[in-house]
Amino acid sequence: MDSVLRLARKPLENVRVGFIGLGMRGPAAVERFTYLEHATVVALCDLYPGPVADAQKILRDRGCKPAREFTGPDGWKRLSELPDLDLVYVAAPWQLHAAMGVYAMECGKNVALEVPAATTVEECWALVDTAERTQMHCMMLENSCYDSFEMACLRMAQEGVFGDIVHVEGGYCHNLSAYWDKYRDDWSMRFSALHHGDVYPTHGIGPLCQLLGIHRGDKLSYLVSMDSAALAGQALADSRYGAGAVPFENGDITSTLIRTARGRSILLQHSVMTPQPYSRLYRIYGTRGFANKYPVPGFVFDEGKEYMPAQEASALLEKYKHPVRAALEDRAREIGGHDGIDFIMDYRLVECLHKGLPLDMDVYDAAEWSSIVELSEKSILGGSVPVPVPDFTRGR
Ligand SMILES: NC(=O)c1ccc[n+]([C@@H]2O[C@H](COP(=O)([O-])OP(=O)(O)OC[C@H]3O[C@@H](n4cnc5c(N)ncnc54)[C@H](O)[C@@H]3O)[C@@H](O)[C@H]2O)c1
Known part of the structure; x- marks a missing residue:
């Protein structure tokens, strides 16, 4: 089968x-899309009518035409079968993403899937x-x-500022106790009850793989994982379903090492x-430099043993500000969504489709x-x- 590495389609x-x-998650994305010059929201779908009606109101309030x-x-x-549709954007429960993505592509649509x-x-x-x-x-x-921080460090890594990177750390460390009850149904709780392992790895691994150039010069070979007991889980x-009613498998803390x-x-x-x-860790160890994002972004270079002064770190981040951030961050922060990162992500997706460029992530x-x-x-x-990580590019 033909590879889709660097896939570019007609603008x-x-x-x-x-x-x-x-x-x-979905409604905020609908609203963000109303700010994008080269996009139109033409269809809305949920299992239930209420959320669809609420999203129509977002469109109405933003002066847009109603969607199907x-x-x-x-x-x-x-x-997905609509003929006049270019992109299907999925913010449904995890268990449905792949089936929805496969179907949308089979219907000739580009697809964007939540994590x-x-x-x-x-x-x-x-x-x-x-x-x-x-x-x-x-x-x-x-x-x-x-x-x-991730985008500035990506640029610094690509320009060799850290020397050769030997080790990186990332993760999703977020006390979700305030969120479990907000879910419409408890699909993520049920998934975690049934499964060991890192059930939400992509916020941590994504920026690290970009930094290391995974399938752009390096590849993930194998991993080992260990979890703690599931005491808090x-x-x-027990508090939700009754004592002992649902055995909970997912360890309170899961650690994975990948080579x-x-x-x-x-x-x-x-x-x-x-x-x-809250922390996504985001730590870089290179032969010439070290970076750490939480709780306060900091760097150590060469012979240094202490973080460089905060003012110098800010100046460094300014110097290596990624051009994508430089172009978009003021507008992104006005529109919102996790300090603007959601808007920049949607903007880049639409910009690449509009210009017929490969997407930032394939x-x-x-x-x-x-x-x-x-x-x-x-x-x-x-x-x-140890468990091998498949080479999804089939050696390419
Ligand atoms: N990137 C981030 O920062 C971030 C933040 C929050 C959530 N998320 C991701 O977004 C996704 C959705 O999370 P959420 O918190 O919005 O969940 P949610 O449960 O609040 O919303 C899911 C929606 O999907 C609908 N749905 C369920 N089955 C459906 C079906 N068969 N057809 C159509 N609609 C269906 C539900 O009715 C619900 O309205 C998850 O993958 C989650 O991990 C990402």
Whole structure:
């Protein structure tokens, strides 16, 4: 099958987009799209009519035409089958992303999938196979790749400022106790109850793989994972469903180590149950320099043992500000969404489709980053055994 590495399709004057999944995350994306010059929201879909009506109101309030409406269990298929649609944007529960992505591409649509794009390796391959067969774009909506520190460090790494990078760390460390009850249904809680492993790896691994040039000169070779006991997780399940009613498998903290073909190591953490400050870690160890994002961004270079003074670090970040951030961040912060990163992500997606450019993230990124969900569980269930990471580019 033909590769979709660097896939570029015919430029689209206007990107006609349909949204599937209008719960907590979807409606904000609908609103962001109303600010994009080269995009029009033409279709809205949710299992239930209420969220669709609420999203129509967003369009109305922004002075846009009403979109076509789809509801019910098969609404998402009918949306994907629309002839006058270029992009399907999915913010549904994790378990549905891959099936929705495959179907949309088979209907000749580009697809953008919320994180993670898939929950099994088989689903990752289904996305890759379908993208290659149909030659359609499939991008995972990994917004952390557009954060200012990550983008500046990406540029610094590409310009050799850290020397040779030997080790990086990332993760999703976010005490979610305030969020569990906000979910319309508890699909993510149920998934975590059933599975060991890093169930939400992409915010951590995404920017790190970009930094290391994964499938752009290096590749993920194998991983080992270990989790802690699920004490806080089990207590949460007991409080929701009754003591002992739902056994909770997912460890309170899951750590994964990945080795790349060029001998770099990656530490990935997933920790969403216990009290802690928000962090995606984002730490870089190079032969000439060190960077660390949380709690305060800082750098150490050459002979240094202490963080460089804060003013010098700010000046460095300004010097290496990524051109994408420089062009968009003021507007992005006005429109909002995680300090503007969501708007920059959507802007870049539409800009690349509009100009007929390869997207910032391709289907191989989506597959590599999402495959950690199942591979980390496999390692844990085998006693923290090494598990190979598939080469989704088939050696390309
Ligand atoms: N990148 C980020 O920062 C970020 C933040 C929050 C959520 N997310 C991701 O966004 C996705 C959605 O999360 P959420 O918090 O909005 O969840 P949610 O449960 O609030 O919303 C999901 C919506 O999908 C709808 N849905 C379910 N089955 C459907 C079907 N068959 N057809 C159509 N619609 C269906 C539900 O009715 C609901 O409205 C998840 O993948 C999550 O991980 C990403």
